[in-house]
Amino acid sequence: MSTVTSSRAIKVTINGTTYEREVEARKLLIHFIRDDLDLTGSHIGCDTGNCGACSVIVDGSLVKSCMMLAVQADGGNVETVEGLAEGEELSKLQQAFKDNHALQCGYCTPGMLMSATALLRSNPHPSEDEIKKGLQGNICRCTGYWNIFEAVKAASE
Amino acid sequence: MTPASSTTTAPETTEVEAPAEEWKGQNVPRKEDRRLVQGQGVFVDDVKRHGMGFIHFVRSPYAHAHITSIDVSKAEELPGVYGTLTGEEVAALTDPFFQISSVPGANLKDYALAVGKVRYVGEAIVAVVAETRERARDASELVEIEYEPLDAITDARRAQDDSVPTIHEDAGGNLMWHGTYEWGDLDAAFAEADKIVTIDELHFHRFNSTPLECDGALVEYNRGVGQWTIHTNNQFPGFAAIMMGPAMRTGLDKLRFVTQDIGGGFGNKITSHPQLVACCLLARKLGRPVQWTEWRTDFHMSMSHGNERWFHETEVAVKSDGTLLGFRTKALDDAGAWLRYEPLGGVIWAQVTPGMYKWRNIRVDFTQVATNKAPVSPNRGYSRMQHLWFTERVIDIVAHELDLDPVEVRKLNYVKTEDMPYETPNGCVYDSGDYSRMLDIGLDLIDYRNVAQRRSEAEARGKLLGVGIGSTLDSGTNNFGQSRMINPELQFSGNNEVATVKLDIFGEIVVTLGTTPQGQGHETTAAQVVADILKCSVDDVHVRAGHDSYWNSHAGFSGTYASQFAVTGLSAVKGATDLLAGEIKKLAGAVFGGVPAEALELADGGVRIKDNPEAFLPFMACGAIINANNAGLPEDLDVTLNCRYVYRPPFQVPDIERKFGNLTLTYATQIHVAVIEIDPETGAYEIVDYAAVDDCGNRINPQIVEGQVMGATAHALGAATHEHFAYDEDGNLLTPNFYDYHVPHAMDMPPLKTGATESPSPFTPLGTKGMGEGGGAGIHAVCAAVQDALRGHGDAIVTDSCNPYHRVWELLEQPREAGGRVTVVDR
Numbered sequence: 011m012s013t014v015t016s017s018r019a020i021k022v023t024i025n026g027t028t029y030e031r032e033v034e035a036r037k038l039l040i041h042f043i044r045d046d047l048d049l050t051g052s053h054i055g056c057d058t059g060n061c062g063a064c065s066v067i068v069d070g071s072l073v074k075s076c077m078m079l080a081v082q083a084d085g086g087n088v089e090t091v092e093g094l095a096e097g098e099e100l101s102k103l104q105q106a107f108k109d110n111h112a113l114q115c116g117y118c119t120p121g122m123l124m125s126a127t128a129l130l131r132s133n134p135h136p137s138e139d140e141i142k143k144g145l146q147g148n149i150c151r152c153t154g155y156w157n158i159f160e161a162v163k164a165a166s167e
Numbered sequence: 168m169t170p171a172s173s174t175t176t177a178p179e180t181t182e183v184e185a186p187a188e189e190w191k192g193q194n195v196p197r198k199e200d201r202r203l204v205q206g207q208g209v210f211v212d213d214v215k216r217h218g219m220g221f222i223h224f225v226r227s228p229y230a231h232a233h234i235t236s237i238d239v240s241k242a243e244e245l246p247g248v249y250g251t252l253t254g255e256e257v258a259a260l261t262d263p264f265f266q267i268s269s270v271p272g273a274n275l276k277d278y279a280l281a282v283g284k285v286r287y288v289g290e291a292i293v294a295v296v297a298e299t300r301e302r303a304r305d306a307s308e309l310v311e312i313e314y315e316p317l318d319a320i321t322d323a324r325r326a327q328d329d330s331v332p333t334i335h336e337d338a339g340g341n342l343m344w345h346g347t348y349e350w351g352d353l354d355a356a357f358a359e360a361d362k363i364v365t366i367d368e369l370h371f372h373r374f375n376s377t378p379l380e381c382d383g384a385l386v387e388y389n390r391g392v393g394q395w396t397i398h399t400n401n402q403f404p405g406f407a408a409i410m411m412g413p414a415m416r417t418g419l420d421k422l423r424f425v426t427q428d429i430g431g432g433f434g435n436k437i438t439s440h441p442q443l444v445a446c447c448l449l450a451r452k453l454g455r456p457v458q459w460t461e462w463r464t465d466f467h468m469s470m471s472h473g474n475e476r477w478f479h480e481t482e483v484a485v486k487s488d489g490t491l492l493g494f495r496t497k498a499l500d501d502a503g504a505w506l507r508y509e510p511l512g513g514v515i516w517a518q519v520t521p522g523m524y525k526w527r528n529i530r531v532d533f534t535q536v537a538t539n540k541a542p543v544s545p546n547r548g549y550s551r552m553q554h555l556w557f558t559e560r561v562i563d564i565v566a567h568e569l570d571l572d573p574v575e576v577r578k579l580n581y582v583k584t585e586d587m588p589y590e591t592p593n594g595c596v597y598d599s600g601d602y603s604r605m606l607d608i609g610l611d612l613i614d615y616r617n618v619a620q621r622r623s624e625a626e627a628r629g630k631l632l633g634v635g636i637g638s639t640l641d642s643g644t645n646n647f648g649q650s651r652m653i654n655p656e657l658q659f660s661g662n663n664e665v666a667t668v669k670l671d672i673f674g675e676i677v678v679t680l681g682t683t684p685q686g687q688g689h690e691t692t693a694a695q696v697v698a699d700i701l702k703c704s705v706d707d708v709h710v711r712a713g714h715d716s717y718w719n720s721h722a723g724f725s726g727t728y729a730s731q732f733a734v735t736g737l738s739a740v741k742g743a744t745d746l747l748a749g750e751i752k753k754l755a756g757a758v759f760g761g762v763p764a765e766a767l768e769l770a771d772g773g774v775r776i777k778d779n780p781e782a783f784l785p786f787m788a789c790g791a792i793i794n795a796n797n798a799g800l801p802e803d804l805d806v807t808l809n810c811r812y813v814y815r816p817p818f819q820v821p822d823i824e825r826k827f828g829n830l831t832l833t834y835a836t837q838i839h840v841a842v843i844e845i846d847p848e849t850g851a852y853e854i855v856d857y858a859a860v861d862d863c864g865n866r867i868n869p870q871i872v873e874g875q876v877m878g879a880t881a882h883a884l885g886a887a888t889h890e891h892f893a894y895d896e897d898g899n900l901l902t903p904n905f906y907d908y909h910v911p912h913a914m915d916m917p918p919l920k921t922g923a924t925e926s927p928s929p930f931t932p933l934g935t936k937g938m939g940e941g942g943g944a945g946i947h948a949v950c951a952a953v954q955d956a957l958r959g960h961g962d963a964i965v966t967d968s969c970n971p972y973h974r975v976w977e978l979l980e981q982p983r984e985a986g987g988r989v990t991v992v993d994r
Contacts, residue, residue: 034299034301036301037301041300044212044213045300048215049206050206050209050210050212050213051205051206051207052206053210053212053379053380053430054212054460055379055380055381055430055463056463056904056905057462057463057464057904058463058904058905058906060904060905060906061379061463061905063379090206091204091205091206092205092206094204094205095205100201100204100205104204104205107200107204108196108197108200108201108204109196111194111197111870111871111873111874113200113203113204113686114431114685114686114687114688114874114878115378115379115380115428115429115430115431115685115686116199116200116202116203116204116208116428116430116686117208117210117378117379117380117428117430117431118379118430119203119204119206120206123204141913142913142914142916143913143914145913146912146913146914147912148913149379149905149910149912150379151376151377151378151379151431151433151878151881151882151910152431152686152874152878153874153877153878153881154877154878154880154881154911154916154919155881155911155913155916156877156916156919157874157877158913159913159916
């Protein structure tokens with residue numbers, strides 16, 4: 011048990027806004043994003059790094075933000091689901107999820123969108139197999155993924 | 168009736184067409200999606216309040232133990248800790264939860280926290296509240312609990328042995344509930360049979376749907392009025408309320424349930440009432456809002472496992488041609504440690520007693536026992552899935568033993584479309600459907616004609632190909648009167664749901680529902696129904712997100728569970744909107760100076776005189792007149808433009824003595840066909856082709872329906888191949904998180920083809936049928952496909968619903984030991 015915790019001042023840019031906060035060294039990045047900054051779009055679905063609901067992009071790399079401490083993101087540039095739309099206009103991928111009924115409860119959706127965003131940045135025209143590999147780290151319990159594959163395919167066209 | 172038909176190969180993008188005549192039947196884009204794709208949904212863990220404390224539950228590491236002491240003093244002394252709650256306090260402040268069961272289950276004393284004893288690994292003993300999640304966990308480690316461990320019982324088959332420990336002394340043993348169901352004339356059926364097929368044991372395994380969002384609540388206590396506001400993702404607030412009110416010694420007006428977006432439910436979020444009581448007590452005790460978000464591991468260890476069921480000594484009376492005459496079996500249900508919704512599983516299966524078949528003589532001896540495992544509660548396909556798996560297994564085992572074609576045996580015995588509505592031996596009424604036609608569609612989708620050729624092609628590659636069928640019913644809209652078969656003292660029957668539809672001051676059409684959707688798109692489908700009646704656009708209809716029992720828009724059975732929204736929810740919406748349309752015409756008639764309603768029509772977002780379309784009153788004017796400009800209206804004008812309708816399905820109380828009656832209003836149908844290829848070296852297999860054919864009557868939004876079909880298919884495939892809440896002999900859960908409990912991932916998904924027929928229900932206002940649970944058709948299909956692939960390769964009989972690769976390997980290597988014991992006696 012740890013009763014002694016150390017705090018540290020960190021500076022993180024999220025979706026273009028820079029936040030300076032004092033955080034406990036042990037605080038997970040996802041809890042920092044959700045609890046401290048109230049950016050509740052990114053979700054938590056497991057304790058073990060399996061589900062991907064908390065996926066965000068940190069300095070260009072796809073990261074499960076429950077597998078990273080907030081202090082590790084110090085000085086970093088984080089992108090979350092809240093940054094995908096341009097004002098009122100949904101991103102192509104968001105629109106494709108909507109058009110293809112690629113979401114039901116919407117709980118996995120933010121993480122799924124971030125994984126798909128990272129995939130399409132590195133591979134703008136993925137094959138079906140590559141789409142599946144790109145989303146392998148994200149669990150969806152509603153859709154069976156089929157419509158998600160279609161949405162990513164549609165967004166890549 | 169002649170069902171309309173359409174067969175599509177999914178997934179495909181469907182163009183959203185402007186409605187020719189109706190919004191119903193169109194793939195209207197979901198209203199929910201815009202907020203959800205932007206991360207703007209409000210899920211329970213997103214709800215925050217100033218000064219709130221975070222709850223962490225201290226849970227039992229033992230499956231069965233006396234609690235000899237609890238010391239929370241060190242935890243309470245830790246800076247940042249707001250307080251604790253123990254079982255002792257709970258027992259003083261609350262009464263045990265009402266038990267659904269008759270004796271002996273009725274004698275259980277179930278509280279929000281363990282009192283005196285723990286009965287499964289993961290049972291909550293103490294709740295700790297602190298200023299952060301992390302601090303609450305720190306403090307929970309300072310709670311000192313002494314135990315006196317007891318032997319655990321984890322195998323339901325041994326639960327009633329003399330040598331095993333008693334889990335609930337109050338019940339005098341581990342038997343929780345027993346009932347015998349018998350219909351028809353078993354003796355005559357077995358006398359008439361040419362063959363009697365006997366199956367020693369079948370086992371339906373323990374798993375659940377593991378919604379991605381775990382349970383949770385944010386609870387505030389208003390001490391001035393003594394009311395709790397419970398922001399939660401509980402999916403059946405009506406049930407939670409009747410459990411919590413009496414236990415907390417409070418009226419239901421003091422329990423306000425609020426939901427908005429819920430991250431999946433699948434039945435697993437019905438029985439969170441013990442945790443909600445703990446939250447309520449803490450909010451009052453500490454004088455601050457408290458927040459509880461369940462950890463994934465906690466969910467797996469303690470929440471709503473699906474019913475594990477054994478079928479013993481099954482005997483099937485059958486003619487040589489495969490005609491099924493009757494069956495008898497002994498069902499043994501493993502309830503786990505508490506009866507949180509149980510033993511309703513002991514009757515719910517009876518909604519689908521003969522499966523899809525014309526069996527007229529049936530006996531089921533049903534026993535439910537307690538074990539030292541997590542409590543079971545509803546899980547997608549609740550209790551019917553177990554029974555339908557049984558009927559499908561029986562069909563395929565009979566076909567295997569009599570060397571008959573499983574397709575032909577099914578078609579021979581299916582309830583026929585011309586016999587519908589069809590009364591089953593126990594008085595349920597199958598409303599409509601064409602099962603043989605659906606099977607043909609499914610077989611065509613996987614190119615069944617060429618299966619022999621594909622089998623030899625696979626064999627040339629060293630693979631064993633198998634085809635399996637799963638035919639199921641998704642019975643929807645419960646008659647809660649069936650609970651009296653469990654306990655004649657219960658005073659439940661029928662069902663209901665509520666909707667309100669109003670015109671607000673500026674003409675806004677506002678819809679409120681009693682339901683708690685978890686992704687089923689209620690906001691969208693409700694708007695489609697409203698827009699058709701009010702002759703406006705779906706964009707003009709504002710459907711409030713979620714449930715709030717503070718509004719007058721709920722009834723005793725409100726919630727989202729058990730495949731019923733398209734019947735109960737949408738019928739309530741239709742009822743309320745019809746009332747509103749009538750009131751709008753009444754108002755317009757008065758405004759136009761006494762024009763009768765028959766001379767008026769709704770069109771273009773307003774009401775007009777049919778013969779004089781120039782005389783037009785937009786909804787905005789209607790809303791403004793009634794709400795804010797009503798002087799001078801006729802005194803007898805009985806119009807509020809705020810209409811509430813309670814839909815009540817046409818049910819009778821079942822005959823409890825005969826266990827006879829209509830238990831559900833509608834029967835959606837699913838027929839799935841799986842084609843698998845097994846690697847005989849390893850037992851690993853791949854689903855190489857898959858078809859899911861669905862019939863849920865009129866589809867309000869086909870795309871949403873298909874989404875449900877896909878989701879149910881994925882759940883079934885996960886359960887059939889990997890998902891299992893396995894326990895060791897000491898009662899430790901071996902799969903307490905997503906590392907060990909493998910749910911389907913993207914790369915696990917096989918190609919999927921979907922088809923649909925539409926057989927409108929004659930019993931519902933919109934011709935719809937509840938759907939979404941899917942009856943576990945994929946489990947049945949995969950089991951059948953494995954057995955088919957093993958034909959001529961050991962001929963093992965598949966007797967377990969979960970067939971991971973190692974089990975298939977065992978079936979190949981040791982077909983007699985690993986497979987089931989089946990005998991056929993000629994008469």
